[in-house]
Amino acid sequence: MSPPAKALDPKPPTPAKVAAAYFAALAARDVEAMVACWAPGGRELIRGQVDTTAPDGVRAYFTALFAAFPDLEFRVVATTVQKERAVVRWELSGTFAGAPFGGIEPTGARLELEGMDELTITDGLIQENNAFTDGMTFARQIGMLPAEGSPADQRVLKAFNAKSRLASRLQASGAEHVADGVWRVRGGMPKKTMNVYLVRDGDGVLAFDAGIRQMGRGIATAAAQLGGLTRIVLGHAHADHRGAAAELAVPTFCHADDQADAEGDGGAHYFDLSKLRFYGRAAFGRLLPFWDGGPVPITGTLAEGDDVAGFSVVHLPGHAPGLIALWRGEDRLALTSDCFYTVDPQTTIYGPPRVPLAAFNQDTEQARASIRKLAGYAPAAAWPGHAEPLTGDVAAALEQAAATT
Template identity: 45%
Template sequence: MWLLRGGLTGLMNVYLIEDDGQVVVFDAGEKGMAKKIAAAAARLGGISKVVLGHGDTDHRGSAPALSKVAPVLCHPDAVEQAQGSGGRDYWRMRELPAFVRLVHRFQHRFVWDGGPVTISGTVSAGERIAGFEVIELAGHAPGQIGLWRAEDGVALVSDTVYLVTMLGRPAPAQVPEEAYNLDTAQARESIRRLAALRPRIVGVGHLGPMTGPDVVADLEAAAR
């Protein structure tokens, strides 16, 4: 497995997972990362499929371009966002400071979003993808999923946990900002369920990963 980090601010994480001579792309970052993702995947045998952790604009961004070479999958509950607004209809922008609202409007339109993507199929809890089990981690976004590999304790969790502030500065593990969440109580419960798996490494959507002896304790604290 490889972590590819990029985007305009260098905060976006995309994961490449070995899959029978090719790679699965988990999350698609922002639209400007498409060539970088495709080039990295080509060196590893090409893309077998793209799996979106959820359908927000900064996670589907490169998916329309990548869909020209591989199918794009997501959870059934994420299809509407991935093929539609990219999460902008449930973000409560008015709850954010005015400057942050302005920045996010610019990011959504000009930096993050490559537009709606055609979803070729869906994945749900318990299904296997490239040696990982699909786990459901809803709350931040409709149909948010993660990938879990029990044998070595690796979890890829998209935006279940934030390690950044709303302005992109590094921060302790926390539940995503309430204004970004569909259901913050459910988001906290998803973090608790993630902690109960006792992961050793947690790959998040922005910065990270979480590693070391305090991973579980940090997740438990984030869920409070």
């Protein structure tokens, strides 16, 4: 007598069959049949709308969709399958005449949309879906945005462009060429006294300092026009020098002695605002958190003598423990961050170089020594973190600042 035949495990359905079953259930508005096609915990990402998981998130989303569009019709236009991926192009139509959807009250508007789903299917179940559709068309069709080309649309466009131009003027200047391979972007109100320097770095530019948070878009725009932003080198970690770094989201470097502050409170733990005039105390107590973009992960640290895009790192502690300048000997150019000021931050009045305000210094006497150290390089031009550069007899001006301010 022959032994009984061994039962064979049925093969799971192919990705093509799963995709067909899923979209047939969608067209039939059968939520439970749709959910049955999903692996538990599978990710449903409908770009710009929802990021959820199966089964509950998928069930909730499509239940709400069908309730909002009671006559919704769904049609598959084309399907392409390659290994575990199925890409489905679709069209849908319906009337927004049912329940609210995504917090939006029904408008009775007719909807005609196209889109595409990219399904990842293994073991006969959907593991992930990346879905794409035209959110602007959706908003126009349901009445959230005016019809394209309409007078209302033109008014919205005009107002948006005016706002963009105003924001650009308020936040940052364009890139000003100041030396071979070096540009300055200025920001801050009212006089744009915050300086960020863009330095040629291969095919793009690096940013020396990152200004205030509000300068982020201006820095990114200026850098894009020069080949793109490659990295940020912080002159130091104070709020008005790291401000846009988090938003710019590129590798960021600083001196090792400022890393903890860059990744922490920006040096605020050694500030003493009581040393400011009464109006300075009031202003900076509000401005510093307004300017600050928050802690910045540091990719790597720099030390005295390191090469940065053809410049050498010069450690100038005092204002901050890890304050650095960038020095280029061939043209005696110094980018100095806050080694010295040429503006009084409390009044925004420009003047000769001076020691940074004691209220913000970790060690004011060390800051004086660093100004003298910088003077020893005999720069032809020294470009600070704020306001205007020093030219002419820079060394003498710096020695005078260290001795008398």
